[in-house]
Amino acid sequence: MPASPDIGKVFTVPQLIDAFARKFYYLRLSITDVCNFRCTYCLPDGYKPGALGNKSFLSLDEIRRISRAFASLGTEKVRLTGGEPTLRRDFTDIIAAVRENPEIRTLAVTTNGYRLARDVAAWRDAGLTAINVSVDSLDARQFYAITGEDKFTQVMAGIDAAFEAGFEKIKVNTVLMRGVNDTSLNSFLNWIKHRPIQMRFIELMQTGEGGGLFQRHHVSGEVIREQLLRQGWQLQARARSDGPAQVFSHPDYLGEVGLIMPYEKDFCASCNRLRVSAIGNLHLCLFGESGIPLRDLLADDGQLDDLQMRIQGGLRGKRETHFLHQGDSGITQNLSFIGG
Known part of the structure; x- marks a missing residue:
């Protein structure tokens, strides 16, 4: 079992700072855009091969070099995303490769939970420290209607298996949708009353392929926040990573x-x-442009300095804000495209 992330901490001087003095300690690393679910807000028609062109996904060695570069630039937290990242056959090896960097104190995954029950113990042994599971409804029939997969019982068993494997807290992601789950707060609160689960409600975001869905189902998280405050919930401080x-x-x-x-x-x-x-490709925002290519600098270990310089240089072009309020979602056609 891996040591606590608080043991033997390594602190690096932050070297990823943009023109607005924001410091970047957190990398979301997509390792595939493939997903086996068909969620209504992301891939309602299922995954289509070639969505990223005919390019292959990052190899294990390329992932190792990327994580090494970011770790040396002050990154403390890496989240493995997709698509569904656990569909990669070398997923456990990827965890171990990223954890080779002592500077990276938190290594998380966002998953649909499909393979949790089977593999979560091995992931923890390899060095995974945190898990987010996507669960948009606690009703099995509605879960199927949203995801296109009759896997509710399997996902719930996977969450139990994660606790049994030694994870002390699990985060559960729910995309908040008007007329679907926006009135289910009490059900979710009852579920977490005696469970160390952080229930996370994520506002539905407009993407290139989901404009109509956004117009029908978007609801502000303020609806949930107001209910929480009325019931005595208190806002907590936010750590830098x-x-x-x-x-x-x-x-x-x-x-x-x-x-x-x-x-x-x-x-x-x-x-x-x-x-x-x-x-x-390095993306400075989930809703940004086509990205800054890094792959030509991932062929061998001798290009680490150039890779770091390109990452730092690219950060100078990060915009102060996204333009979602104007309906501009950039190149993001769906949330599996870059990694949500």
């Missing part, structure tokens, strides 16, 4: 609630994360 969630706790609940509201004023002011796509 945390994600964008506003986290609330309550003395009567073992679990927590997180709200991710990208349409709220000043959402981007606290941005601390960068993204690398499954084909090796």
Whole structure:
């Protein structure tokens, strides 16, 4: 079992700072855009091969070099994303490769939970420290309607298996949708009352392929926040390598609630994360442009300095904010395209 991430901490001087003095400690690393679910808000028609062109996904050695470069530039947290990252046959090896860097104290995965029950113990042994599971409904029939897969029982068993494997807290992601799950707060709160789960409600975001769905189902996270505050939940402080969630706790609940509201004023002011796509492009924003190629510098270990310089140089072009309020989602056609 891996040592606690707080043991033997290694602190590096942050070298990823943009023109607006934001410091970047967090890398979201996509390792595939393939997904086996057909969620209504992401891939309603299922995964289509070739969405990223005919390019292959990053190899294990390329992932190792990317993580080494970011670690040396002050990155403390890496999240493996997709698509569904656990579909990669070398997923356990990828975990071990990223954890070779002592500077990276948190290594997380966002997963649909499909393979949790089978493999989570091996992932923890390889060095995984945190898990986010996507669960958009606690009703098995609605879960099937949203995901296109009758896997609710399997995913719930996977969450139990993660606790049994030694994970002390699990984060569960729910995309908030009007007329679908926006009135289910009490059901979710009852579920986490005696479980160390951080229930995270994520506002539906507009993408190139999902404009109609956004217009029908978007609802502000303020609806949930107002209910939480009325019920005595308290906003918690945010650590420098945390994600964008506003986290609330309550003395009567073992679990927590997180709200991710990208349409709220000043959402981007606290941005601390960068993204690398499954084909090796650096993306400065989930809703940005085509990305900055890194792959030509991943062929061997001798290009580490050039790789670091390109990452740092690219960061100078990061915009102060996204333009979602104007309906501009950049090149992001769906949330599996870069990694959500």
